[in-house]
Amino acid sequence: GSRRAAHLVLRVLGAREGLPEVAGEEDIRAALDALRVTDAVAALTPPPDGPVRALLAYDEEHRTDLARTLAAYLDRFGDVPATAKLLAVHPNTLRYRLRRLHDLFGVDLADPDTRLVAELGLRAAGLLPWAAAPH
The missing domain is CATH 1.10.10.2840 (PucR C-terminal helix-turn-helix domain)
Known part of the structure; x- marks a missing residue:
C-alpha cells in the first residue's frame, strides 16, 4: 500500500506545475483523489466515439x-x-x-x-x- 501511494504521489508531482518537489499524501490529497477517480474510470472515459x-x-x-x-x-x-x-x-x-x-x-x-x-x-x-x- 505504501509503495502504491508513493507511486501515485510521484505521478501527481510529475504531472502538475507549481507543486513542491517533495510532498506527502496529505499535502496533495485532492489531486490524489482526482487521479484515483480518473484511473478508476479510464476504461470507461471517453468512449471510442466520444x-x-x-x-x-x-x-x-x-x-x-x-x-x-x-x-x-x-x-x-x-x-x-x-x-x-x-x-x-x-x-x-x-x-x-x-x-x-x-x-x-x-x-x-x-x-x-x-x-x-x-x-x-x-x-x-x-x-x-x-x-x-x-x-
Whole structure:
C-alpha cells in the first residue's frame, strides 16, 4: 500500500506545475483523489466515439489546439477573461474556439454532464490539470 501511494504521489508531482518537489499524501490529497477517480474510470472515459477522442484526433490531424483550449477553459471554471489570459489569446479568439468545439463536436459547455465527461476525457489524455506546455 505504501509503495502504491508513493507511486501515485510521484505521478501527481510529475504531472502538475507549481507543486513542491517533495510532498506527502496529505499535502496533495485532492489531486490524489482526482487521479484515483480518473484511473478508476479510464476504461470507461471517453468512449471510442466520444467527442474528446474525436477532438484529440482533430487536433492532431489539423494541428490545432482545441483540446488544450477546452482543458484551460475547464481548469478556469469557464472564466473567459482568465482563460484567454492563460492561453495568451484575445477573449474573442477564445469564444470563437469554444463555438468551434460546439459546432465540430457537439460539446455543450452549458451542460454539467458534458463538462464532467470532457474533463474526465481530458484528464485521461493528460491535458488536465492544465499545463502550459503544448502537447
